[in-house]
Amino acid sequence: MHFALSEEQTELDATVRALLERRGDSESVRRAAQSAPGYDTALWSTLCEQIGAAALAVPEEYGGAGFSLFETHVVLERLGYALTPSPLLGSGVLGAQALLRSGNADACARLLPGIAAGTTLAALAWASADGRWHLDRSDVRATDAGAGEARLTGSAHLVLDGTTADVLLVVAVRDAGTVELYEVDSAAEGVHREPMTGLDITLRFARIDLDSAPGRLLCEGAAGLLGELYDVAAVAVTALQVGAAQRGLDMTVAYAKERVQFGRPIGSFQALKHRMADMLVHVETSRTLSWAAAWSAAQGSANLRERAATAKAWCSDALNAVAAETVQLHGGIAITWEHDAHLLFKRAHATSQLFGQPHEQRRRLLGHLRLAAR
Amino acid sequence: MNLDLDDRARAFRDEARAWLHEHVPRTPLPNMDTAEGFEAHREWEATLAADRWSVVSWPADYLGRDASLLEWVLFEEEYYRAGAPARVAQNGISLLAPILFEYGTDEQKERYLRPMADGTEIWAQAWSEPEAGSDLAALRSTAVRDDTCGGWILNGQKTWSSRAAFAHRGFGLFRSDPSAERHRGLTYFLFPLDADGVTVRPIHKLDGHPGFAEILFEDVFVPDSDVLGAPGDGWRVAMSTAGNERGLSLRSPGRFCAAADQLLDLWRERGDGSPALGERVADAWIAAQAYRLYTFGTVTRLAEGGSVGADGSVNKIFWSELDVRLHETALDLLGPEAELRDAGAAAGGAWMDGYLFSLSGPIYAGTNEIQRNIVAERLLGLPRGNR
Structure with missing residues (x-):
């Protein structure tokens, strides 16, 4: 039992932090978010080449670094702190994990080395028009075309980094009614990609419309895989949330120490102190649940479902609370475009919706616990 | 990890x-x-x-x-x-x-x-006084040096002393140097509750039982051998207990995890499919897990030579408010039956007893308002101000 970062993980965290302090300030974040690809391609290259950000959880046989999702989690938390737009969640976690969990050695060998290097970007096309990631259905239908090939028709919504991805991993319903995972080249005929503009400018979403687009079946029967993928995705989102929550607390405390009213720093007023103390409790408990869930994801533990639901529900609520307090405790400056508080606030809202809202995750947890024999 | x-x-x-x-x-x-x-x-x-x-x-x-x-x-x-x-x-x-x-x-x-x-001697804590609760350093009970007898003479009044109604011995802080700055000049004493000059007046808690007591001291002699730590060093000595009490020792996560599991059982039996109650059950269960895992973090830090310190305050705020919430949820699941006190009451009235007990959590061992000050000042580095 060692509930803390190892020396190596601490070093990884410090390295990413130092890099983002140099190249991930507010101005760069805004510039990157408003650029065509939606992220700073040079910074992404550095993250991948020098730190191996996208390679950490990819096995060495597929060109990865052979660490685990926990190390990826450490990097995501730092990216979450800086609010840095990056393909790490969409490609490095969702894409890579979908491939790995498909067990398709050929596809892994073809695609993972590029994804691990950050030079190939993958996107997971899954959510339905209702904005949910269903484990048993999809708005895309696949018709077998023989020899593992298929034709896909329909739409996937809220596809993270869908417009920039080179390869799409599409959840589709096969002729027989089973849910399957397909590989689709994003440049193929019949693939149309439409950006979906979100409130949070640091995350990019797309709608993918498929019109008899060619796809390749990755494995037989994706139902189990999707359940795990949903959990892994939810856990990865909590890393961004914990980082953002820590950022909100740090920003607020710094401001409260410096802003003077009635002749003293506002941080000396007990009414405000207590609110910041509560923010810290949110941050600490969030990180605790998020790390525990990341450990389960990294280990493939039997309690992943429970830990993922636990973490996603708690961290979403906590970040929403912290972000709201960040705005309120900063006062008027926080409702300006110039100040970063709104980036944090919007990140809180967006991540809360991704892969299970808090109430959905609590319901999921209850369903799981109801069945679990104790 | x-x-x-x-x-x-x-x-x-x-x-x-x-x-x-x-x-x-x-x-x-x-x-x-x-x-x-x-x-x-x-x-x-x-x-x-x-x-x-x-x-x-x-x-x-x-x-x-x-x-x-x-x-x-x-x-x-x-x-x-x-x-x-x-x-x-x-x-x-x-x-x-x-x-x-x-x-x-x-x-x-x-x-x-x-x-x-082995339970032969049960101890009671004698810290708070009628005029010194959250502001513990305002305590006024005195200890006066008696060189001829080789000890100290205690006078004053302590209160909210848990278990004191039946306990054998007490430990507490007394002002041994009235001229010193208020956190100094305090000394930590151990004393029998049946000593000459000690009067114990039980106080009945809201459950009707004498869960704590007032302790009155009238020229109570305590020998030097029952001074704990150095005379005048009582505050520092006592504060090392405060860290333990808040941090870990008093409220281990096991208690909340067990209660959360019982709450889950109760919801299985009586949830009636209410999504609103289900949400609260899940939230309490999650919070208990958070506390358990947070404790493993603290255990790791301590094992590596760190200290509990102000993190104990984070803990204390968290578990005490969780405990109240958890019991409120149970009572809402039980409905009117929760209010019944007779022998046939649901779960023997245990949820109501637990609820009444939970109300004291945010108060004892340093109120949660004091804990929030500690978190703000020691962990967040916010400036001290008027309370």
């Missing part, structure tokens, strides 16, 4: 589980804040001690097992999961003993630790 238990820890946990399974009384003991219940709980302490389960983290010389902090946490989880009785010796074991080990003389350790471990 590694959340797996090693073989040694697992073996320890399994041994504790097996022992508890065999020994925990099948029917609940009477309330420990009654004369009858107090004795029954003391007997239970003796049963625990006979097989060295009463103070697992203490050295073997003092009836302990030299258990690591992690093992202690695991023991507590098993203890509460097994539905074992409340610990009547708790205040001595978790508040006084750590100080005795750190500051006590060999003679004090010899004299007090074993009888504390």
